[in-house]
Amino acid sequence: MTATPLRNRTRVLILLAAVVLLGAVGTGAVRYAADRSAERDRARPDGPVVTRGDVSLRTPASRQLAFRNMAWGPHRDEIATVPADRPDGPRTASGVQCLRFHAAAGTGICLQAERGALQDTYRAVVLDDHLRELRSFPAAGIPTRSRVSPSGHLVAWTVFVSGDSYAGTDFSTRTAIVDVRDGNLRDNLETFDVIKDGKPYRAADVNVWGVTFADDTAFYATVATGGRTYLVRGDLGARTLTTLHQNVECPSLSPDGTRIAYKKRVPGVSEDAPWRLYVLDLATMTETATAEQRSIDDQAVWADDGNLLYALPGDFGADLWTAPADGTGAARRLLDAAVAPAYLG
Template sequence: MTSLRRRLLVLVAAVLVLAGVGTGMVLHAADRADRADQPRKGDPTVSSGKLTLSQKNRLTFVNATAGPHRTAVASVPSADPGGGRTASDLKCARFYAAAGTGVCLQSDTGILKQNNRALLLDADLRTRHTYALAGTPSRARVSPSGRFAAWTVFVSGESYASAFFSTRTSILDTRTMKLIPSLETFAITLDGKSYKAADVNFWGVTFASDDDTFYATLNTASKTYLVRGSISRQTVTTLIENVECPSLSPDETRVAFKKRVLSRTDLWREYVLDLRTLRETPLAERHSVDDQATWLDDRTVAYALPTEGRTGSSDLWSVPANGTGTPRLLIAGASSPAPL
């Protein structure tokens, strides 16, 4: 046998081995995914049904329980969040809604690339417009009037805890369909001075009711800031350091946020900031919360925590906004809450 022929046979054998290993890994991963997506004893009852954003006294969310309705937008009565849930046909990675307007961030991973998009929804969850996203969905919000929608994506890295990450935050006027592709074009005032830098990132928009004011996180020079912004003037101004993923209270006097409690770690505690005095109040939740909290009312905030012992699932918890009380399980197997 010639040297060339031997090398060819070795190459063919190696290719066959690698193909077999690759197929085995794919089948093993698929089997694990199938088993992880099977309902477990004690999981909440989920049934298909009509879901509209014009319903009152309902709490919408992304269903995280296993089964055919996994990642579907679902809802429960606000007075009975632990009861049976109604699931729509719409599936989202992130979701939010207000005043009959919804935004759904989707992510489909294909063989060659990831397809990410934002859907602007009407009250019946029908898609009004679709927008391509530059990265992996992270945060979504709608203004109280439904006039504006915002979303944040990761364009590199996988989380805010990554050593290297970049975000892109967009704001959409749902009346004119004018899209501001990135808040990085806004003029920045930091500590009273005009500021420009190549490493600027924004995330976690939350809107006031005047259809102009918003709050968000600004990251630059390894620091995070709470900023107050104006959509019409396209400006932001820093207010205080170490604030991430702000959420404005219904009375617009406070912001719930996650605060990094140890530098260079992914440990956060949930706080509430008084916007008038800039006084911070730590909440009773002791776990690290990597989420943009949602106010259920002026007294209570909700947030997602990973489900213990279940990869890829989360539960919604709630806690008093004044620092008292104890956390309580709000909805098992859920994320992205939005009270109607």
């Protein structure tokens, strides 16, 4: 039995209506995405003042604080600077965008995303003192930590290669160290020999993250294995990781080399936010809890020998807070809409 002309006409009309509806939905989605993008690029009147200018990683005449600017507007995600003694002052944006950033002695490390149609890829970019690209390396996953050695000769970064949070157990990291002078890349610190409790240790579940440098040979990091985390001292020449203390994540060495700031898992708090900010005396292995009572999922930076700087979630994505390293005083917000800080000078 053949369809009548009326039935054919009805089917055509239904098909046309469906096409028009899908087109409207698609147009609406595009407009919504465009509106969200435009909103992201529009500076908020209550936000910090950010202007494009010359940003240098060289030792400045007066100390500067560099960071990833998180304020909404045309300079969001760019590396910016403010005077260290006036952190709430106007920001100078560099035009260089980074997801994670650190700098020392005129060298910067910038972890960037390269947006793809189906999937993003990432790379680690070594920057000179004018934030120009010196070298770049593919990064195996989502950027999470970065550090530069005090000399500026070495850079390190950590990425998630599976999972995207340290809170649970279903994640894997990859940590690399590069000598910026010759490009020598140690692309996976898990290949280093682990010395645990004074004995060689091997396990398939070893994870390494959060490098902090002592000099151009020695560094500290976190090793996770067997459901526990350890502070390790690394030796680039010997390719070893030696355990020192349990329950240490994302270590940060003090300027005088005597203490480690770190996040410690504390029983009885949220599984999604289990960490508190502590400081470890390397000579005595004495732990000191800081005054910060909230969960810290960051690798703290030492502002000086007595104070720590770290990120917490904020209205624009993240804010920078500070607390004394000796457990006294109180935590206070230092800088709105900022993350991944580094002091210059």
